[in-house]
Amino acid sequence: MSNQEPLFKKIKNYSYQELKVFAGEIRDYIKTVVSKNTGHLSSNLGTVELTLALYRIFDPDEDIIIWDTGHQAYTHKLLTGRYNEFETLRQKGGISGFLKRDESVYDVFGAGHVGTSIPAALGIEKAISMANEKKNIVVVIGDGALTSGISLEAINQLKQLGSKLKIVLNDNAMSISKNVGALSMTLTDLRLNPVYREIKGDIKGTLETMHMKGLEHLLSRIKDGIKHTFLGDNVFEDFGLNYVGPVDGHSIKEMEEIFKTIKEFNEPFIIHVVTQKGRGLEYAEKDPAKFHSVSKIDPETGEKIYNDSLITYSKVFGNVVAKLAEKDTRIVAITAAMPDGTGLTEFARKFPGRFYDLGITEQLCTTFAGGLSVKGAKPIFAVYSTFLQRAFDQIVHDIALQKLPVIFAIDRAGIVGHDGATHNGVFDIAYLNIIPNMKILAPSSLQELANMFYSLLLYEELDGPVAIRYPRQSEYGILSEIIENMSRIKLWKWEKLINGKEKIAVLATGSMVQPAREVAAKYGLNMYNCRAIKPLDTEALDAILEENNLILTVEEGIKIGGFGTSIMLYANSRNYSGKFHIMGIDDEFSEHGTRMEILKDHGLDFEGLESTIKKLRGEMNAYNHGIRKDRNNITGHKLDR
């Protein structure tokens, strides 16, 4: 935890001119660090003035300020004692790119997934009132996050719970891509409707008069005249919130006036602040979605610094399904606000009528896919592993129980790298493995990913849901060749890759096949690509149990409930008497760093796999040698007699 004096104390004395200069410095600093460390660029450039204004009026030592998601809270980090450490953003051992309670007392509620701010703030508000304390509680939430299920569920409770939350709605009309849904249209209306604009013009003057006349006058006006100023009669009023706005999110002065005023009220408010995603950096302003989350870039041009011949699993997935959808008109693709990240942009362009971006609604997407499948469509829900966690019950109750043929394309499965603990997709094997009727596949290469979708979509009669999990990884490959070379594979059969010399079998799945294969080749071990995680290929497994004295399983996922656990249970049911070892991720949350650094921490890189395999092989040989020696001893002893 940082010992630096928090800057939010200092900025209270800055003039507006000094604030303007400081905002420029912050933008430069964010650009410099993010371009070399990776991170969230556009969203953070948009919240600089908003954070400065907020922290001049509300005091993080006195008030409670909760940020949703945290991908836009870099200025918050800079102002709350982490200015120097910001250089280490998202690096191993450095500060997190999201909100983390262990990192700072000012990160009141940890986040990374959207929509947690209003629910958590409501709980905090109730706990404070139980302790007879009084504090201002402020939430900062984006227009995208506002549309997520739990945000709306929480807003629905505000009135009933007598909440006094001050919700700052940071509206940039964007989720990662363009925001979608009716609420986003309402926000556009509020932003653009000339009636509101006109009234907005009144706000400043009215507030000034109100301040002059004092607080009592202010309070007396809240129910009547205030509505004229605070634009009532919109959807938020129905939920018990006083609506204020729209406010210019790049005018510190304008925001301060509003924040100062609403702070005086013991009433719940939504303050509609309009910001520009990517503000102040030309390339980010032009294409905020592209610079939402960036890998290393040239800070001046925004050009990516990467090897052009590497392609991602997401890109192959997206282009493959866009190709296959030409052949089968029943194929439909769904995303929960991640069309770019999941690689579905090409599909959306080619088949707008068969593409659904339903906003940040993983639960809705899952059950919606179920509905589509009931009437003969072939829905593919493309989703990051970590976000699919939100839809566990929908997978169980709506999909698997009813044996509905929904395909889950699970991207970012495994360690994601710099995003860290909130985003690692390490639980999906375990949480899907335990669901009856669920099938799970994991490709070991880009070509195998293409072949899996090809075989599944064009040849397989599905009798229930299938998940295909693949990592946040780039590999060498040429997209056109991968698509041209697509062929039918036996989806549920494991592939023996190496006929070893020893009675040791390595059973690896997905991203772990390639590194495990290198080690197995070096030591002459039997090596299998276990592309089907569930159901197990029991025909192959029976033979493996028969032929080997040591079985090692390797997966990029949590060990408990994972692939290795399934093999162990099966081996146990067959009274396997050989040795068994599971390699995967221990029962802990992994930190941030590069993907390779974190895999190394878990012993899942080449060196880690080699050292475990060498050790186990050594123990095995010593054991066998021991048995032979014991046998010799016994025999010798007998001879002695």
Ligand SMILES: Cc1ncc(C[n+]2csc(CCOP(=O)(O)OP(=O)(O)O)c2C)c(N)n1
């Ligand atoms: C549950 C969940 N689903 C998806 C995401 C991915 N995600 C991160 S930020 C974001 C967009 C949020 O939009 P908004 O709240 O408006 O923030 P902005 O970036 O526009 O400031 C999405 C979809 C997530 N973090 N959590």
Ligand SMILES: CC(=O)[C@@H](O)[C@H](O)COP(=O)(O)O
């Ligand atoms: C904040 C958030 O959840 C997303 O922006 C996520 O960080 C993107 O991850 P990728 O960079 O892997 O697409």
Ligand SMILES: [Mg+2]
């Ligand atoms: Mg937004």
